[in-house]
Amino acid sequence: MAGPETSPAEAILEVENVSLRFGGVQALSEVSFDVQSGEVRAIIGPNGAGKSSMLNVINGFYHPQEGSITFKGVTRRRMRTHEAAAQGIARTFQNIALFRGMTTLDNIMTGRNLKMKRNFLLQALYLGPARREEMEHREFAERVIDFLEIQAIRKTPVSRLPYGLQKRVELGRALAAEPDMLLLDEPMAGMNTEEKEDMCRFILDVNGEFGTTVVLIEHDMGVVMDISDRVVVLDYGRLLADGTPDEVRRNPLVIDAYLGTVRD
């Protein structure tokens, strides 16, 4: 595959010695890894290993007690989620977080929110510049709809959509923000094989066509090993292994902790 080699291994995100505690619970301890620009990076680990916490730290929802996050060369310790979004990080959630009463199109349009420059009054009155701007955003949203092949549900309220499609709409909303880095929290959970294959294709296409860096958490090992360039393995909040899918698969610690015991 000709994806990540295009830019010479430049780290878009560096996570250094991050530790996160909730009261007495140590969610993450001294985790360090990096994400290279244009790669598909997976984070795996058993339940409670700290995967979702890690994503939440990256997009500024949790603030680690120790350690630092460097995104596109800017190091930060405390950052709010909307600041992370403005920097070019978009995400989807383990439990779908869409506006259920709104249509697919409207949900995707909300992903353009940060890109809207006109003030509230102009938008409300739908005047001149606001109107042009709205049309540009609508056009972008339509490109996302076309990309994800969800034209048929453009005007359908998301609450009426099956789960697999809701996941796709959520991905659409994240893409509408034109992110540099996309965080996907279990994008394939609860999907059937066909839906999973579709989702894999969309993730690879996003990565390949737009060069978007993807960080994803996923439980389906087949999927992870197939589509990721590199894999981080967490266990009890610690970094257990880091490497290509093959290296990780052969790592005895990983086999022990996560993939099950070694067969003889």
Added chain:
Amino acid sequence: MADAGAGTERPSGALDTFPKLLGRNARERPDAFALREKEFGIWQSWTWRELETEVRELACGLAELGFERGDRLAIIGDNRPRLYAAMCAAQSIGGIPVPMYQDSVAKELSYVMEHAEARIAVAEDQEQVDKLLELREACPKLEKIVYVDPRGMRQYDLPVLVSYAEVLEKGRERHRRDGAFWDAEVARGKGSDACIILYTSGTTGNPKGVVLLFDNVVEMSRRGAEFENLGPDAEVLAYLPMAWVGDHIFSFAQSYVVGFCVSCPESGATVLDDLREIGPTYFFAPPRIFENLLTTVTIRMEDASRLKRGMFRYFMEVARRAGIPILEGKPVPLRERILYSLGALLVYGPLKNTLGFSRIRVAYTAGEAIGPDIFDFYRALGVNVKQLYGQTESTVYVTMQPDGQIKSDTVGTPAPGVELKINDDGEVLYRSPGVFHEYYRNPEATAQTKTPDGWVHTGDAGFIDDDGHLKIIDRARDVGRLADGTLFAPKYIENKLKFFPQIKEAVAFGDGRDHVAALVNIDLGAVGSWAERNNVAYASYQELAAHPKVLDIVQECVSRVNADLASDAQLAGSQVTRFISLHKELDADDGELTRTRKIRRRFVADRYSELVDALYGGQSTCRTQTEVTFEDGRTGTIEAELRIREVAPVPALARAS
């Protein structure tokens, strides 16, 4: 009028090919719309002039790739303006387009690709390219694959692939270099050239490539358009497979002949929305689409408020009494007329609008028999649905129903220019200007189907009724006899069963047996909705299909069909006595249906031989194991224990007339 420009600038002035018709349209109505496609949520239009430019550049580009006069151009994908342009582009430089069914799997395509020996293929997107790449070993003649949509194609680095945009670019360059080339090539085309090869899906054996000449297609399109008074203001939605002759006539040929605009839907899943937005005036759909639409309406009405339900029921009753006579211009009492107008305001208008049928002037249904209830439903609403009988071999038209002479159980009178006769075996034969040239590279089949004096065997059994209308009962070779000699027309029985919304497919057996038995597929939409309303829980098609209450419903349908058959002296003996509700839906991916969704009877009988044995064996249950193909091409097996239900036959004289 068509000859107005004869001999002015082109050596052969007759408008006898589509590229020449394109030239005329681009000259006479350059800014009128030729094609429309919904992309990024907006309808994008192409004028005739733009279309001509596109066709010219593409044709020159294909020539640059080495495409030569007489070459076949394989075309595969959904209905897209660029693929329609590719058809005309190939024709313009003397090539023959071969459109293929876009939902075929690679294995099915392989035969057609090998047989047509296409050197160049135009594919819509990555999905189709992948299938063609799979075939490369079997089809060494395939040199280039032109892909229209570049999405997902970045990781392919194969010399065999070239993008549509690149071909256009090459074509532009060629045209700049050699401006006279294309016009000269177009002028070389003549009516007796092959226009297109359409592979018939074939209920038995390998598909056959029907070669139609420009003379066939242009002539029949013109006659058909004149018969229905089609003008350049007609609107058509192109949503049926491009490989099917009907689409070729209605969405391509007649558009060129008459100059109307054809719209392509955004995607397969949005057809119903697009239908509503376009509001076609000229529409074609196989019965199953009319059925599905009616089922959707029925289901939604059942969920509507009581007031709406009441209104719907009342006014549909009015429509049933007065609608059809009004549509046909027959006298109707004033009171009924007023009620009908009120109904049009409150019910029919909004309903037709929802269905996208508000502007329809002519709608055809063909391919299968349509249920009389369904047919009458649309006609009562004021939608001018008519039946048409035809084949690929006849360039669609054999018989059609003239306005004012519409019957739900016949397919009409011979189309303009068509002669009809029934031979001693009851088989229908026809002769017309639309009769195909030959089956491509298959002279034996051609000789079997076409007599030396131009009559074509349809393979259908039928008769002409007292009003001169043709009535088709079944495939000639499927009409059989029970052991006691009673006439057995399986399709006739199956269609009667399928006319119930709860039954999606049925396969009847009985030839050489002592009674008739059937395999039945329930309709998941209709029965599922019933189950929801009646608190019947189910997890899968298989479970619902085997539910005792569902079996009761099917049994009721079968009894009513039996009562119907009992009223016909000839068919009273062929009542269905036993049936099984199948555990899976019959599917084209499993080879049980053709791509146009016709049952492959022998294949089904073979595949479910244990069930057929059980139907005639006397036991009340049967275990079975069936291999199924999933949409992604993998296979699996499903197991089931199926119940066999008995149905009491109705005495033959119960409703004798």
